[in-house]
Amino acid sequence: MFQREQQLIEEKIQAFCQANDIELAELKWQSIPFSGEWGISTSFFQTAANEARAGKGNKVPVPQRAQQIAEQVKAEIGSVPGISHTEAVKGYLNLYFTTSEYARRVIDEVLTSRADFGRGAPKDERVMVEFAQPNTHHSFHIGHARNTILGEVLARLVEFAGFETIRATYPGDMGLSVMTAVWAYDKFYKGQEPDGVHERGRWQVKIYAEATAKLEPKENETPEEIVQRESYDAERREMLRMWEADDPYVHEMWLLTREWSLNEFRDILRLLDVKMDVWFFESEANKLGKEIVDELIAKGIADDERPEGPVIVKIDEKLGLTKERYRTMVILRSDGTSLYSTKDLALAKQKFEQYHVDRSIYVVDFRQSLHFQQVFKILELWGFPQASKCYHLSYGYVTLPEGAMSSRKGRVILFKDVYDEAVKRVLALETERSGNVPENERAQIAEQIGLGALVYSMLAVDNNKDIVFDINEALSFDGRTGPYIQNAHVRANSILKKADVRTLERSNISTFNFELSKHEIELIEQISRFPNAVQQAANEYRPLVMAAYAYDLANAFHSFYHAVPVLQSESEEVRNARLRLVAAAKQTLANSLHLLDIQAPEVM
RNA sequence: GCCCCUGUAGCAUAAUGGACAAUGCGACGGACUUCUAAUCCGAAGAGUGCAAGUUCGAAUCUUGCCAGGGGCACCA
Numbered sequence: 148m149f150q151r152e153q154q155l156i157e158e159k160i161q162a163f164c165q166a167n168d169i170e171l172a173e174l175k176w177q178s179i180p181f182s183g184e185w186g187i188s189t190s191f192f193q194t195a196a197n198e199a200r201a202g203k204g205n206k207v208p209v210p211q212r213a214q215q216i217a218e219q220v221k222a223e224i225g226s227v228p229g230i231s232h233t234e235a236v237k238g239y240l241n242l243y244f245t246t247s248e249y250a251r252r253v254i255d256e257v258l259t260s261r262a263d264f265g266r267g268a269p270k271d272e273r274v275m276v277e278f279a280q281p282n283t284h285h286s287f288h289i290g291h292a293r294n295t296i297l298g299e300v301l302a303r304l305v306e307f308a309g310f311e312t313i314r315a316t317y318p319g320d321m322g323l324s325v326m327t328a329v330w331a332y333d334k335f336y337k338g339q340e341p342d343g344v345h346e347r348g349r350w351q352v353k354i355y356a357e358a359t360a361k362l363e364p365k366e367n368e369t370p371e372e373i374v375q376r377e378s379y380d381a382e383r384r385e386m387l388r389m390w391e392a393d394d395p396y397v398h399e400m401w402l403l404t405r406e407w408s409l410n411e412f413r414d415i416l417r418l419l420d421v422k423m424d425v426w427f428f429e430s431e432a433n434k435l436g437k438e439i440v441d442e443l444i445a446k447g448i449a450d451d452e453r454p455e456g457p458v459i460v461k462i463d464e465k466l467g468l469t470k471e472r473y474r475t476m477v478i479l480r481s482d483g484t485s486l487y488s489t490k491d492l493a494l495a496k497q498k499f500e501q502y503h504v505d506r507s508i509y510v511v512d513f514r515q516s517l518h519f520q521q522v523f524k525i526l527e528l529w530g531f532p533q534a535s536k537c538y539h540l541s542y543g544y545v546t547l548p549e550g551a552m553s554s555r556k557g558r559v560i561l562f563k564d565v566y567d568e569a570v571k572r573v574l575a576l577e578t579e580r581s582g583n584v585p586e587n588e589r590a591q592i593a594e595q596i597g598l599g600a601l602v603y604s605m606l607a608v609d610n611n612k613d614i615v616f617d618i619n620e621a622l623s624f625d626g627r628t629g630p631y632i633q634n635a636h637v638r639a640n641s642i643l644k645k646a647d648v649r650t651l652e653r654s655n656i657s658t659f660n661f662e663l664s665k666h667e668i669e670l671i672e673q674i675s676r677f678p679n680a681v682q683q684a685a686n687e688y689r690p691l692v693m694a695a696y697a698y699d700l701a702n703a704f705h706s707f708y709h710a711v712p713v714l715q716s717e718s719e720e721v722r723n724a725r726l727r728l729v730a731a732a733k734q735t736l737a738n739s740l741h742l743l744d745i746q747a748p749e750v751m
Numbered sequence: 752g753c754c755c756c757u758g759u760a761g762c763a764u765a766a767u768g769g770a771c772a773a774u775g776c777g778a779c780g781g782a783c784u785u786c787u788a789a790u791c792c793g794a795a796g797a798g799u800g801c802a803a804g805u806u807c808g809a810a811u812c813u814u815g816c817c818a819g820g821g822g823c824a825c826c827a
Contacts, residue, residue: 177767190769196807209807237770238807282827319827429827457825471753477825487827516755517822543756544820573789580789596789607775608764611756613820620763620776624789627764627775634789642786683767695765698774709782709791729786751789 149244152229153187156242163223164194169216172197178672179241186230186243191216195238213238246668250659250728253675257731258657265678265738267309267685275313275498276302278510279421282319283408284328286352287415288552288559289616290512290545296605296744297542298510299421300690303742305508308685313502315425317494318412320405321433323387324355324555329401330383331358340407345563348411351404356557391484415562418598420744425502427494436489439496440479448528449478457481462524476521491522492529499533506536508688513541513611540688543613560616569597569622576624577751584750595746596630597622602745603629606694627698629745635701635708636740636747639733642713646726657727658720666707667728673703674735681742690743697739704732 157174164171172193179188195212207215217235224233231245257264278298281291299314306312319325331354332340341350362380365372389397416423440458443449449460458479463472478488498504509519519539526534546552552559573593577584584592604621608614624630663671676696684692713729716722740747 175767175769177769179770188770192769192807199807213807239770280827322827324827459824471823474754475824480825482825484825486825488825490827513756514821515827518827520755541756576789580787583787612764613757615763617763623776625776626789628789630789631775638786638790645786687767691765695774702774705790706792708786709788712786714786 149187149229149249152227152242152244156224156227156230159224160220160240163220167219169194170197170201179239179243186241188239188241190239191220192238210238246663247659247661249675250663250667250671250724251657253671254657254659254727254731257674257734258727261734262738262741264734265681266307267678267682270309270311272310272505273313273503274305274310274506274508275315275425275502275504276305276508276510277315277317277427277498278302279316279412279416279423280319280511281408281412282324282554283405283412284320284325284351285355285554286348286408286559287412287562288554289562289565290552292415292419292562292565292601293542293545293605293614294510294512295416295419295421296602297540297610297690299419299744300606300693300742301508301510301540301688303744304681304685304690304693307742308681310506310685313424313504314422315427315498316423317427317429317432318409319429320408321390321430323383325401325405326387326390327358327362327383328355329390329397329404330386331355331361332404333386333400334382344407344410344414347407348563349561351407352554352557352559352561355554359555411563418566418594419602420746427497429490432490432494432497433485435493435497436485437479437483439493440489443478443492443525443529446529448525453481453483455481460521460525460528462521462528465528466524473521473524474517476525478525488518488522491518492525495522495526495531495537496529499531505533506538507533508538508540510540510542512544514544515539516541538688540610542610543608545614545616547616560618565601565618565621566598568618569601570594572622573597573600573624588750592748592751595748596624596633596751599629599633599740599745600624601629602743603632603694606690606743607698609691610689629743630751631705632697632701632736632740633745633748633751635704636733636736637749637751638708639704639729639736640749642708642729643726643733645714657724659724661718661721661724664711666703666710667725670703670707670728670732673700674731676700677735677739680739684742693739693742697736697743700732700736700739704736707732 153176160174161171174189176187176189179186191213192209194216195209198212199209214235214237217238217240220240221233221235229245229248231243233243234241260266276298278301279291279295281287302312302314328351336354340347362376362383364376368376386397390401440449443460444451444458448465449458451458457477459475459477461475463474466473476488477486478492480486495507498507511519516539523534523537526537544551547558547560570593573596574589577589577593600622605614607627677700680693680696684690711725713722713725716725737747
C-alpha cells in the first residue's frame with residue numbers, strides 16, 4: 148500500500164551506498180514488530196557482514212556497523228511525503244507511515260472492494276482439491292470432519308487467491324469392509340432400517356461393528372462357534388466375489404445401502420456448506436484401473452510378473468536411484484484385481500485428461516505419505532508434466548483420549564453427534580446470555596455458532612499435528628475460538644445498525660485527520676494484513692495461517708471496541724471516520740470467516 | 752535396517768533465519784444502569800527434548816543422540 152514510498156526510499160538508499168562505497172546487500176522489508184504505531188523496516192546486518200567478510204577497513208563488530216549504516220542512511224533520507232518519521236535502531240531502519248494517510252488508504256480500499264477485498268489476481272492455472280474420502284457403509288466421524296474442513300478451507304483459499312478451483316470427493320464404496328456391512332444387513336437386518344438420514348447412519352455403524360465382532364476370532368471358542376464364524380466369513384467373501392462378478396442381487400443390496408450412506412454424507416456436506424464439483428467413486432476408479440496397468444506395462448514402466456507375482460513398478464530403479472527411496476510399488480494383484488495404487492493412478496490420469504487440471508492437491512492423512520510419493524513419481528515416469536504439481540496435504544489423525552478411533556470396533560465419535568451437542572450447548576447459552584437474538588432466529592444462530600466453534604478448533608492446529616479430541620475443548624466458546632471471531636463481527640454489526648447508515652454511505656472517502664489511538668492503529672494494521680494472509684495461506688497450503696490471522700483481527704477489534712467510543716465520538720468528523728473503520732473491520736472479519744468456512748451472524 | 756512426522760510455560764498451541772519466544776485454557780487481581788462482558792484490562796508463568804555445528808544472528812538450517820507416533824510388495 149506504500150509501495151511507491153518504499154521504492155523511493157530504496158532508491159535513495161542505493162544511491163547513498165553507491166556514493167559512499169558501501170556494497171549494499173538486497174533489502175528485505177518487513178513490518179515493525181511491537182509497534183504502538185506502525186510502519187516498515189529493513190536491516191543492514193547482511194551488508195555489514197559482507198563488509199566484514201571482505202575485510203574492509205573499520206574493524207567494527209557487525210551489529211554496530213549495521214547500526215552505523217542505518218544511522219547514515221536515516222540522515223540521508225530526510226523527509227518523505229507519506230512517511231511521518233524514520234529511526235535507526237539496533238541495526239534496523241524503521242519507517243513510520245503518516246497515520247492519517249495510511250488509514251485512509253486501507254479503509255477506502257476495503258470499502259471499495261467489499262467481499263473482494265484481499266482477492267488475488269486471476270491465475271492461469273486450474274487446481275483440483277481432492278478431499279472428503281469417507282468409506283460408505285460406515286459413518287462419518289470427527290476425523291472425516293477434519294479432512295473435509297481442511298479441504299474445503301484450502302479450496303476456498305486457493306480460489307480466493309485467484310486460481311480456478313475444482314472440488315472433488317472420492318468416497319470409498321467398495322472392498323471387503325463395505326461388503327461386510329452389506330452382508331450383515333442382508334443376513335440379519337434386512338428391512339429393519341430406521342427412518343431419518345442420520346439415525347440410519349448411526350444404525351449402520353452399529354451393525355457394522357456388530358458384524359466385525361462376529362467375524363473376529365475369540366478366546367475359548369467352542370467348536371460350534373468356530374464353525375459358525377468361519378461360515379460367516381466364507382459368506383461375506385463369496386458376496387465380495389459376486390459383487391466383482393456384477394451379480395444383480397448383490398449389486399442391488401450394495402447400491403441400496405450405499406445410498407443411505409451417501410444421503411448422510413450429502414447432508415453433512417450441506418451442513419458444512421461444501422459444494423462438490425466432482426464425485427469420483429472408488430468402484431468406478433476400480434474399472435478404469437485395469438486399462439492403465441496395460442498401458443504402463445506397454446510403456447515399459449511397469450513389470451508384469453503374473454501369474455507368479457503381481458504387476459510392479461520398480462520406482463528407484465527406473466529413476467536411476469541407487470539408495471532406497473521410493474522402493475517398489477505393486478500396482479495390480481497377481482489375480483488381476485485392482486489395488487489402492489491402481490485406482491489412484493487411474494484417477495490421476497482422469498484428473499489430468501478429462502478435467503485438465505494443472506495442479507492437483509490431495510488432502511489425505513499422513514499415513515499415506517509414501518503411497519502418494521510413489522504415485523507422483525510414477526506419474527512423472529508416465530510423462531505427465533503435472534506430476535511435479537501434485538501435492539499431498541497430509542494431516543495428523545484425530546484420536547480419542549483412549550486411543551485411535553475405529554469404525555470396526557464401533558469406537559467412533561460421529562460428526563453429527565458432536566454437531567447436535569454443539570447446537571444444544573449454544574441454545575442453552577443463548578437463553579442465559581443473549582437477550583437480543585429474535586426467538587425465530589435462535590435455532591439458526593445456534594447452528595452457526597456451534598459449527599463455528601467446532602470448525603475453528605479443527606483449523607487452529609497445524610495440519611501435521613494430531614488432535615486428541617476433547618468435546619469440551621472443541622465446543623469451547625471462550626478465548627481463541629470461532630465464536631470469539633463471530634462475536635467481533637456481531638459487535639461491529641451492532642454499532643453500524645445503531646448508526647445512521649446513510650451518513651456512512653454518503654461519504655465515500657475516509658478522513659482520519661485526528662490523533663488516532665493505538666487501538667485504532669492496531670485495528671487498521673490488522674485489516675491491512677488480510678491480503679497477505681490470504682496469499683501466504685494459499686501458497687503454503689495452510690489453513691492455520693488464516694485461522695490465526697482471523698483471531699488476531701478479532702482481537703484487535705475487541706480491544707478497539709472497549710477502548711474507543713464510536714457513536715459517542717467527540718465530533719461528527721471523528722464519528723464518521725470511525726464508522727467507516729468499523730464497517731471495514733466488519734467486512735474483513737466476514738471475508739476471513741468465509742474463507743474459514745464459518746458463518747458470520749449479525750446477532751448472537 | 753531404512754524413511755517420514757512430532758517434541759516450545761501446568762495443559763493446548765503459534766512464531767517468511769532476525770529486534771524482549773507470541774496466544775488461549777487453567778490459576779490470580781480488576782472492569783458490566785456503557786456501541787449488552789461469548790468481551791476487555793492487569794500481573795504471574797518457558798528460553799524451545801539433549802549435544803555439537805553453520806551464521807553477525809537459530810525454536811527455525813546441518814549432524815548425532817533421546818522420547819513418542821506412523822510407514823516400508825499384492826490392506827486402504
